Amino acid sequence: MEALRFYPEEVKFTALATIRRERRLPIPGKVLVRRGETVEAATLLATAEQPVGVVVVDIARPLRVPPERAAIYLQRKPGTLVRAQEVLARRRIWMGLRTLRVRSPVDGEVVAAGGGKVLIRAGARLIELRAGFPGVVVEVIPDFGAVVETTGALIQAFWASGADFSGMLRVVTGGAEPLRARAIDPVAQGTIVVGGAWIEPSALEQAERLQVKGIIAGSMEASLLPRLRELSFPVVLTEGFGHLPMHPGIFRILSLYQGREAFVLHPPSGPDGRPGHPEILIPVPTENPPPPEPSGEVFLQPGVRVRLIREPDRGRVGTVRRISPYPWTLESGLRTWCAEIQLDGEERSVWVPVYNVEILRS
Amino acid sequence: MSVKSVVAIDIGSTQTRALLFARVEGRFRFVAAARAPTRLRAPHLDVAWGGVQALEQLSAISGRSLLDPQGNLIEPEFSNGMGVDACLLTFSAAPPIRVALAGLAPEWSLASLQRAAASTYAQIVEILSAAPLNGHRQTEERWLEALAAAEPDVVAIAGGVDGGATRPVQALLETVALAARLRPEADRPLILFAGNAALREEAVALAGRELPLRVLENIRPQLGQERIGPVVEALDARYVERAMASLPGASWLQRWARGEILPTARALSHVARYLSLEAPDRGTLVVDVGGNHTVIAAAYGGMLAQMVRSGSGIGQGILSLYQRRGYERVARWLPREIRPEALEVFVWTKAMHPLSIPQTMEEMWIELAFAREALAEAWEQLHGLWPELGRSVPMFEPILITGGVFADHVRPGAFALVILDALQPIGLTTLLWDPVGFTPALGALAALDPSLAVEAMGGRPWIPLATVLAPALDGPVAPDELLFTVEVHHRGSDGSESVYEIEARGGRLEVVPIPGLGETELRRFRMRRPVDLGWGPRRSPRRIRIAGGLLGLIIDGRGRPLSLAESPEARREQIQRWLWDVGAVGGGL
Numbered sequence: 001m002e003a004l005r006f007y008p009e010e011v012k013f014t015a016l017a018t019i020r021r022e023r024r025l026p027i028p029g030k031v032l033v034r035r036g037e038t039v040e041a042a043t044l045l046a047t048a049e050q051p052v053g054v055v056v057v058d059i060a061r062p063l064r065v066p067p068e069r070a071a072i073y074l075q076r077k078p079g080t081l082v083r084a085q086e087v088l089a090r091r092r093i094w095m096g097l098r099t100l101r102v103r104s105p106v107d108g109e110v111v112a113a114g115g116g117k118v119l120i121r122a123g124a125r126l127i128e129l130r131a132g133f134p135g136v137v138v139e140v141i142p143d144f145g146a147v148v149e150t151t152g153a154l155i156q157a158f159w160a161s162g163a164d165f166s167g168m169l170r171v172v173t174g175g176a177e178p179l180r181a182r183a184i185d186p187v188a189q190g191t192i193v194v195g196g197a198w199i200e201p202s203a204l205e206q207a208e209r210l211q212v213k214g215i216i217a218g219s220m221e222a223s224l225l226p227r228l229r230e231l232s233f234p235v236v237l238t239e240g241f242g243h244l245p246m247h248p249g250i251f252r253i254l255s256l257y258q259g260r261e262a263f264v265l266h267p268p269s270g271p272d273g274r275p276g277h278p279e280i281l282i283p284v285p286t287e288n289p290p291p292p293e294p295s296g297e298v299f300l301q302p303g304v305r306v307r308l309i310r311e312p313d314r315g316r317v318g319t320v321r322r323i324s325p326y327p328w329t330l331e332s333g334l335r336t337w338c339a340e341i342q343l344d345g346e347e348r349s350v351w352v353p354v355y356n357v358e359i360l361r362s
Numbered sequence: 363m364s365v366k367s368v369v370a371i372d373i374g375s376t377q378t379r380a381l382l383f384a385r386v387e388g389r390f391r392f393v394a395a396a397r398a399p400t401r402l403r404a405p406h407l408d409v410a411w412g413g414v415q416a417l418e419q420l421s422a423i424s425g426r427s428l429l430d431p432q433g434n435l436i437e438p439e440f441s442n443g444m445g446v447d448a449c450l451l452t453f454s455a456a457p458p459i460r461v462a463l464a465g466l467a468p469e470w471s472l473a474s475l476q477r478a479a480a481s482t483y484a485q486i487v488e489i490l491s492a493a494p495l496n497g498h499r500q501t502e503e504r505w506l507e508a509l510a511a512a513e514p515d516v517v518a519i520a521g522g523v524d525g526g527a528t529r530p531v532q533a534l535l536e537t538v539a540l541a542a543r544l545r546p547e548a549d550r551p552l553i554l555f556a557g558n559a560a561l562r563e564e565a566v567a568l569a570g571r572e573l574p575l576r577v578l579e580n581i582r583p584q585l586g587q588e589r590i591g592p593v594v595e596a597l598d599a600r601y602v603e604r605a606m607a608s609l610p611g612a613s614w615l616q617r618w619a620r621g622e623i624l625p626t627a628r629a630l631s632h633v634a635r636y637l638s639l640e641a642p643d644r645g646t647l648v649v650d651v652g653g654n655h656t657v658i659a660a661a662y663g664g665m666l667a668q669m670v671r672s673g674s675g676i677g678q679g680i681l682s683l684y685q686r687r688g689y690e691r692v693a694r695w696l697p698r699e700i701r702p703e704a705l706e707v708f709v710w711t712k713a714m715h716p717l718s719i720p721q722t723m724e725e726m727w728i729e730l731a732f733a734r735e736a737l738a739e740a741w742e743q744l745h746g747l748w749p750e751l752g753r754s755v756p757m758f759e760p761i762l763i764t765g766g767v768f769a770d771h772v773r774p775g776a777f778a779l780v781i782l783d784a785l786q787p788i789g790l791t792t793l794l795w796d797p798v799g800f801t802p803a804l805g806a807l808a809a810l811d812p813s814l815a816v817e818a819m820g821g822r823p824w825i826p827l828a829t830v831l832a833p834a835l836d837g838p839v840a841p842d843e844l845l846f847t848v849e850v851h852h853r854g855s856d857g858s859e860s861v862y863e864i865e866a867r868g869g870r871l872e873v874v875p876i877p878g879l880g881e882t883e884l885r886r887f888r889m890r891r892p893v894d895l896g897w898g899p900r901r902s903p904r905r906i907r908i909a910g911g912l913l914g915l916i917i918d919g920r921g922r923p924l925s926l927a928e929s930p931e932a933r934r935e936q937i938q939r940w941l942w943d944v945g946a947v948g949g950g951l
Binding site for chain 2: 327
């Protein structure tokens with residue numbers, strides 16, 4: 001039998017690469033940039049108008065006609081624009097001596113008429129698509145947006161609250177050290193505070209007091225989630241919920257670029273509604289373009305670096321030594337294919353199910 | 363051309379399964395299964411990838427080459443045994459379709475539409491009622507605004523028995539047609555009209571050429587008559603259409619598919635119906651707990667009641683399941699104390715990594731606690747929508763267990779207990795287990811070629827797990843109180859005979875191993891309490907032949923509804939004992 005191949009999920013972090021990201025509107029709109037244009041994070045790439053309201057105007061009753069006859073008195077046909085107080089429909093009575101009029105209550109577009117009623121689409125919400133990070137437009141996606149390229153560091157995180165944001169990185173703890181209130185001093189005001197492990201509840205209060213731009217840490221208790229909704233800044237977790245230290249490689253990159261501006265982006269959700277990994281981009285200008293970020297298929301095989309995602313070794317990092325040639329029975333009572341992982345910093349190796357790891361690509 | 367071999371691809375929200383069926387020694391049957399992750403996350407957003415990977419694994423496992431060097435399915439089967447004659451596709455990976463329901467009265471046409479929507483992957487986003495709904499009358503303006511805000515994929519309209527009221531349904535039709543025209547042409551909802559037949563021409567005229575419309579048989583041609591089938595089929599067809607359009611790579615797999623592409627839940631319903639026809643006096647249940655959907659199909663005499671609960675499962679759906687059910691309900695099934703923070707970490711980890719599986723016993727218990735809640739919720743909703751189910755169907759036999767959460771276990775007692783706790787069957791039933799997820803494929807096969815499906819389902823290809831005898835009690839019983847005794851008579855294949863008496867006690871689970879070979883009968887029931895085993899209080903047949911199974915006979919003396927101890931410590935002891943009784947701890951198969 002041929003050896004089976006397993007493709008667990010992967011997560012990327014790299015200190016320097018050429019990074020391209022597609023930025024798309026959810027509905028068609030107007031693209032405002034051209035290929036080759038340099039953009040800032042706040043640059044508008046594209047806009048679209050999404051209709052939000054509908055107004056129904058009864059014309060049959062004011063015109064004193066049966067609903068099925070009302071349409072012949074329309075002055076504004078479907079597809080035309082109408083201003084507030086403009087006449088929508090008109091009927092002359094008493095041998096033309098008097099005119100019954102129905103006026104539009106709003107600015108909008110007449111979209112349909114029937115059954116004695118007129119529908120006006122009123123108001124629209126403007127959707128703005130911004131670049132999200134500084135770079136160069138390398139491709140325009142007609143009607144939808146653009147592909148923007150930059151060079152620098154890329155870190156894919158586990159979870160993030162709030163919307164896209166940016167700020168200067170300020171590392172306030174050592175690696176694997178929890179983020180406590182006392183680590184956040186007034187200099188942190190207006191920066192993205194980086195902690196090497198989990199966030200203590202007191203740190204959230206202190207960060208709010210000092211008006212930080214955001215927090216990046218390894219993990220946080222899930223019970224703190226309701227408190228995040230009351231805070232003015234977002235939180236990014238690189239590892240997961242609970243008490244997990246940040247991966248040393250990720251902490252190293254964030255420390256290396258302390259003082260630089262970082263941009264946190266939320267990729268669009270998949271067709272099943274599951275969100276993608278939030279990404280931290282740290283633009284770094286280079287004279288020669290670095291290699292592109294890691295891409296292509298990677299499967300589980302000896303030598304591949306992985307992070308364990310389930311108990312009892314959740315959050316640990318190691319290297320694949322081998323894949324079992326047959327399924328194993330776990331303590332849980334499940335029978336599945338497993339890989340032997342040599343844990344970093346330890347003598348011991350562990351056998352874990354092949355889909356209980358994330359491949360680390362850096 | 364007769365079909366000698368079939369591969370079925372079932373694309374779930376977490377995993378894609380490939381299943382091979384072929385004629386082996388003259389019989390068409392299931393041969394092998396393989397699976398791969400379903401990729402729905404950038405940058406690897408491609409459901410075809412999972413299908414191809416699963417087929418590659420299936421080729422490796424079965425020794426039958428299924429793909430050519432370009433990655434295309436070899437179809438039809440070559441004389442050397444490569445490839446297959448047909449490929450079947452089933453889907454549950456796409457999000458549910460957004461459905462607005464419009465009807466004349468909440469208790470008639472709208473109730474029927476709700477049953478139809480519950481039977482498929484649909485999310486009800488709006489309900490428009492011509493009659494007052496919850497004491498409030500809705501205006502046409504309110505209908506329009508609601509439809510404009512809800513942005514449904516489908517609007518299903520019903521109301522009026524044939525020859526009955528027309529005006530209120532006409533108003534609904536007009537409003538829906540107006541609202542549909544508000545949307546850009548490409549996004550207009552499909553209108554399903556299943557109301558008074560007298561309005562069919564009117565519906566066609568209102569839709570004109572601009573609005574997609576399907577005119578269906580009246581969902582309630584008479585007050586006492588309901589026909590939800592055509593609406594369910596139309597919703598299923600829309601779901602598949604949307605899945606094909608929204609799932610990248612689906613069209614690649616579609617090229618290989620022969621016959622109708624089915625939503626997985628529909629395929630499961632075919633199997634439930636088939637099994638119910640084998641024993642028309644009893645109901646049949648098919649239960650499926652997956653990553654993001656929980657399905658219960660209850661069939662009796664070919665009739666079907668089905669609940670498809672989206673946002674419920676032990677993958678991505680665990681997060682919303684937990685939000686609805688809460689800590690207390692999940693934690694009550696655990697044999698050890700767990701802090702809410704630890705449970706939340708579990709939930710988030712599982713939701714973000716739905717492919718991952720429990721390694722420790724503790725995590726397995728948590729996962730199965732969620733499976734209980736997913737099933738219990740769907741079961742409650744099924745009974746809410748079909749209240750007659752509890753009255754007219756005395757017992758369900760068999761109960762077929764499928765879905766990702768029940769796959770690959772070596773301690774099947776653990777999930778047999780999940781079924782007993784969540785569904786609380788009464789009387790005599792058998793539990794059948796589908797350990798690899800081939801049941802949807804059998805349903806899809808039935809749609810392609812019923813005779814092949816009958817051949818593949820003949821002799822029940824599922825693993826017999828247990829025969830369950832669960833009495834209904836007339837009131838509370840003391841722990842360990844004797845309920846009844848029964849003799850188990852076994853005649854081995856070598857002619858040897860054995861008889862042993864079993865005592866059924868209150869609050870206890872008795873598990874009696876039954877040898878796989880030979881014949882086993884239950885005889886001489888002696889009632890000590892007026893328990894009801896499904897034949898009425900204190901009544902029992904003289905003898906019942908039962909099947910063996912991995913676990914044997916389970917006598918569930920815990921009563922219905924199941925009563926858990928009030929105090930957490932006592933409850934955890936109770937759970938520990940039940941887990942021990944069914945062999946859910948310790949060694950496995």
